Amino acid sequence: VLKHGCPVAWKSAEPFVIILQCSFGGLVILTDAFGQGHLSLDEDLQLIRIIGVKTKGTPQKLVPLEDNYPMYKSEEDLPNSCIQDELTPNSNLLQHSSNTGETTLIISNKYSQRNNEHSSDAVQSSSKSSVDQDVNAKEPSATSNNETQPFIKKPTKPPNILVYCGIKDTATIFANIKSSLEMVINTEAYTIYHLTREAMLSTPWTSNAALLIVSSCLEWSTDEEKKIDDYIRRHCGRLLSFNCSIDSKFSNKSVDTDTRKNTLIQFKYGDSVVTTFRGPYYYTADNEYAEVIVPLDQGSRADEKNMNHDQNKKCLVLKTCLNGSGVVVLSQLLLERDPADYATDSESFARLKQANADRLEVFRDLLTSLGIDTSPGNIPALTPCLLLVRRVGLKESFLNSIKHRLRDEVLKSKNISLKFVDNYGQETTPSLLPVITSVHCDIQTQFFRLSEYWQNLKTSTLGQVVFYTDVIPTTMTVFDGLIFSVPENIGVIAIAGRQTKGKGRGGNAWLSPLGCAMFTLPIQLSVGTKLAQRVSFLQHMVSLAVVQSVVTLPGYEELDLRLKWPNDIYYGKEMKLGGVLVTSTIMNTIIYATIGCGFNVSNSNPTVCINDVIRLYNTSHPDLPDLPPLSTGQLIARTVTILEGLIEEFNRSGHLPFCQQYYRCWLHSGAKVTVQLDQPTQGEIIGLDEHGFLSIRTPDQKLLSVQPDGNSFDMMHNLIYVKST
Structure with a gap:
């Protein structure tokens, strides 16, 4: 640290603060190293934050070591001479608030920490001469897409489970659902992502999800409904919905007049009696592709034989296979979140917690019915x-x-x-x-x-x-x-x-x-x-x-x-x-x-x-x-x-x-992609530019260098052109 700046003042409070004077270049080096976790201090000090500050006045002089001042327990015990020497906003680096007793810094927003990932952070425009090369991409072998070959699985959805929680308190709800998921799925086989509303509407998630879970979303925009419908019907997606208004797109849904919103119930499931909250609706299995998982009458779980004779059975959990498309499981049983999310009093909390293992068992079975691997994944102990x-x-x-x-x-x-x-x-x-x-x-x-x-x-x-x-x-x-x-x-x-x-x-x-x-x-x-x-x-x-x-x-x-x-x-x-x-x-x-x-x-x-x-x-x-x-x-x-x-x-x-x-090994020569200019523009991939970024030729023969838009699903989706400076 001392190679790139000079300490000019410090504050012995919690946290300990050092004012460091440095050049702009030194600041860039220090913040970049800190962003990578590589910046360390002696004396076992752990660096928590770097901020830019404006300073006023001059630092207070340090007390000489030979001076022996008495120690005082409180501000009231200080002699007047000490109080008069107190720091003031006009003459010192640190500002002291007489109202709160807190020491504050004047924060400058001019500089910020930057974490530099050399995947595609900088983007340069390029001339035709630098990229107009002989690009000979290797063609796929005949075996790469042969569905009849042994050992290689057919192309499947990436192992992503996406969770959509609407627009209110989404981070908290997602964390709760993720915690439940991690207890019932093979965590070595899937990655769990929070699908925000913005990401739902702007990223290519529909072709990159093994399962979509939606939780208690009662209001949907037309664009959101179109995305869900596209995922299920065109991408053969799998949906697990808990008490969402979108359920009515896939099954007849009716209000249960005997049930209030989020009612605590018990239902029989196998040999267990499970306590959980339920939503105010029920579904009707009214076609040959529908399967009752939990009947409305809270009796035993319906089997296939019963289904053949009772196609219109009312149920709390329904599985339906859309003809030639995806699979949907609709549930009025609120199984996806910890009981603490729904409990309204200590009695209901205790009953729900006692039934938590059974709740997770039903949740696991619903996921299994959708083809999710729920085998136990072992989390091994860390080793030296x-x-x-x-x-x-x-x-x-x-x-x-x-x-x-x-x-x-x-x-x-x-x-x-x-x-x-x-x-x-x-x-x-x-x-x-x-x-x-x-x-x-x-x-x-x-x-x-x-x-x-x-x-x-x-x-x-x-x-x-x-x-x-x-x-x-x-x-x-x-x-x-x-x-x-x-x-x-x-x-x-x-x-x-x-x-x-x-x-x-x-x-x-x-x-x-x-x-x-x-x-x-x-x-x-x-x-x-x-x-x-x-x-x-x-x-x-x-x-x-x-x-x-x-x-x-x-x-x-x-x-x-x-x-x-x-x-x-x-x-x-x-x-x-x-x-x-x-x-x-x-x-x-x-x-x-x-x-x-x-x-x-x-x-x-x-x-x-x-x-x-x-x-x-x-x-x-x-x-x-x-x-x-x-x-x-x-x-x-x-x-x-x-x-x-x-x-x-x-x-x-x-x-x-x-x-x-x-x-010779890459996939992209001649491929068509969309570049985000003033409006989405089609372009053809030419190769890598002189800086290693993707070079695109637009219909007007202009060459652009592009970077991904930052989505987590497909780096080739919505490429962004940034002008060089």
Whole structure:
């Protein structure tokens, strides 16, 4: 911190405040480093916030150490001379309010913290000469969309469960529903998103949801109803609705005159009697595609035999399959939220809590009826980290490089602190990761074959110092506290067998089950290098390195692994295998980039993995020797090795040779997209521009460079053109 500013004043209150005078460039460096979680202070101080302030007057002089003033318990005990010396708004940096006793700062909104993700943050316009290249995109193989082939699943909805809660108190309601969902679904198979009203109307969610849940939404706009109808009927979507007015679009719904709004009832479900709240309506199963789940008369759950003889049965929960379209489950039973959300008094709260396990069981069954995986997902215990090297002396060099940052062998950081220890014994928590330094490089681990990693790693620097842990929340934060301390010639990498809270692009969660290759790789780029001047290309390099780690193996060349701009790895055109996240910050003349990467190697769920693709290829080519399956250790090492080579080649030859390699694997040449100018404009994808962004040719032959609109579902939807400055 002191390299980029000079402290001029401080305030010893809660929180402790330091006024730092610095240049604009210094402020940019400090706020960027803070945004990445890389800014730290000595004396075990944790930085909470950076704000810009305007100052008045001059700082009060510090009391000389040799002066010995008496201590006073309260302001009333102070002598008059002390009171007269009190800070005043006109002569000091800090303003003191005589009314509240609070010290305040004059806040300036001129500067703000910026978190720089080099996915597509900066956008440049480009000339025709810089992008009008020979772009030869690889055509999909014949096997990529063959529905009759074994092993590969048909393209399915992405494993997203979306929750729509209307427009009032949506964050609170969503958090409650998400909590219930996480107790009844396989959390390793799905990501739960809050679908806001704005996102419902503006993002391409209809083709990116395995299930939509709507909760107690009594008012719908025409546009919202059209979106829901489009999702169900055109995209064959699945809807679970709890007491929503939109139910009437899919079934006859009538008011139950004997029931008030949100009435506490009991109903029989299997061998249980469940207590819950219900809405004021009931449904009628009036066609052959309707199925009663919970009858209105609160009797036993209807079976298929009863349904054949009673098509007009009244019910509280109804499942209906729309002919040739989607599936809808409508419920007047309010099962999606914790009882505390509905309870009006202590008696009803107690009754609901006692029946909570039964409520969740019914909720689970409704989800199962919609094809959602509700098998129990195990949340494993966190494990310590192993510090592993293969080269003699490298471990000692690394530890010496960070020694000055340790306090009692702990390197503190905002998200997770590292405690370097010799042996097992220190407890692992989400905020403290023990790093065991005395283990052998070929130690046996539960989820990762280190021997395969070392055998396939051919780098001079990258990935030579391994932080390996079987189970960790996320590898993306492991190096937050040491990224500026490790020398450029020591390449560290964090590898996990499993992640419990993996991070994806734009703050999305990233599913990280066993069999997924997951790593975080910090690298340093001198600002004078060609890649540092076009750092957005780094994410493309990592994606290409993943694909090449497979298809450059003898016999694996024809596997249909593709690249989707800006940072996704695909099998064919429809099925995502993995993705890349790159964050960066600049300090002095060095760009510090942190690469996060995850791709499916041997986990067939929730979508598809590389070994599934290999099995399909073996079946489709019986005349050829079977290709053996690949491992995470093998492919992580090969990816890092290839990445190091791509970086070196880019710095020697620039971006054009790299682009030619990239285009052989990508999906987009000649594709039509919509660009948001003054009005939506159709354009044709030409390639990457000189900065690594997507180059589009409009109908009037103008070339634009574009970025995504920030939605969480499809980066190619609603591309935004931003003029260069």
